[in-house]
Structures are given as C-alpha cells and as structure tokens.
Amino acid sequence: MFARTIRPAVTLLLVMTALVGIAYPLVITGIAKVAFPRQAAGSLVMKDDKLIGSTLIGQTFSDPKYFWGRPSATAPQPYNGVASSGSNLGPLNPALIDAVKSNAKALHDADPDNTQPIPVDLVTASASGLDPEISPAGARYQAGRVARTRGIAPAQVEALIAAHVQGRLLGFIGEPRINVLELNLALDELH
Numbered sequence: 295m296f297a298r299t300i301r302p303a304v305t306l307l308l309v310m311t312a313l314v315g316i317a318y319p320l321v322i323t324g325i326a327k328v329a330f331p332r333q334a335a336g337s338l339v340m341k342d343d344k345l346i347g348s349t350l351i352g353q354t355f356s357d358p359k360y361f362w363g364r365p366s367a368t369a370p371q372p373y374n375g376v377a378s379s380g381s382n383l384g385p386l387n388p389a390l391i392d393a394v395k396s397n398a399k400a401l402h403d404a405d406p407d408n409t410q411p412i413p414v415d416l417v418t419a420s421a422s423g424l425d426p427e428i429s430p431a432g433a434r435y436q437a438g439r440v441a442r443t444r445g446i447a448p449a450q451v452e453a454l455i456a457a458h459v460q461g462r463l464l465g466f467i468g469e470p471r472i473n474v475l476e477l478n479l480a481l482d483e484l485h
Contacts, residue, residue: 336350339479350424350426351424352366352373352475353426353475354372355474358443359440359443359481360440361428362436363425363426363428363474364418364419364425364427364428365397365417365418366419366424373423374423378422378424379422379423381419393418397416397417405436405439408435408438413428413432415428426473426474426475427460427472427474429471430455430471433455433458433472434452434455437452437455454477454484458476458477459471459472460472
C-alpha cells in the first residue's frame, strides 16, 4: 500500500518538475528572446564596445555634472541586483528620516543656490532599490547644477530633459519618467 501511494506521488513530482521547472521556463525564455530580444538580454547599454550598464538597473552618479538617480536601498553596494529589496522602513522610522535628510543635504550641498522643493524621488529609494528612473521634476530640479558645472546653457539641458521623458505605459499606467543612464549618455554626447 505504501509503494502504491508513494510511486504516483514521486512520478507526479518528477513530471511537474520537468514541466514547470524546466520546459515552461525554457519556452517562456525562447518567446522572450524572439519577441523582446533587447529586454531578454538585460537591456544592456554599450559604448565603444564596452558594457556601461543596463537601462533596467540604476547606477550611482555622484559627479555634479551628471543627473543623479534615486537613492538605492541595496547593500553592501548601491544598485546591487542580488540584494534587491526595499528598506521596509516606515515613514516615522528614524533611519528613514535620517536617510532622507542626508540625501537632501547632499543635493543641497551640490547646488546650494537651488531653492526649489526637492522632489521626493530624489531622497527616497524605490521598492526594489534598483530604480533606473527619476521623475521629470527630479531631472528639472538638477538641471541648473548640471548646466552650470558643464558650462552649457540651461535651455539645452531643459530640452534634453524634455526629449527623454517617457510617458505613462499604455497612456494610463504609472507616471512619466526619465531613464537616468540614457539622459546622462545624451548629456555626454551634447558636451
């Protein structure tokens, strides 16, 4: 009786493991590679045959001549894909308040004459801690600093920002956003 019960269970386990654990992922990966080849390969960005990043994962930009992305909540290094997770800190948590104050101070120190309110996405991490995008308001907040440190007209930087705004998905999902890596690469080409 025990063998009659165990044998079908083990057989079902092996069949389902083969189907759901091997066949299904291979089929979905194959479809993704055909339908979305760039995204399936990680949306990698190359410059002069050198890998410089991905449009799907944020990067640390700290030089004032570049736009800065959202803070990362990953450890031990920022934008660590292996450690992707939110900080899970509530709005009254002293650690979150300290992090927001520290991020706001870094932005203020980099551009002390900027009196605009700081957009929240520049001082708080995203849920994954890997967000590669900022809001158009976040980019506009930094435009003066970027233009000044690069010695270019603010209107050029504003035009570059406007050209890189991605609208809502399907016209109604999410918020308008700007990929920081793509914006900084376009900025390097400009000047």
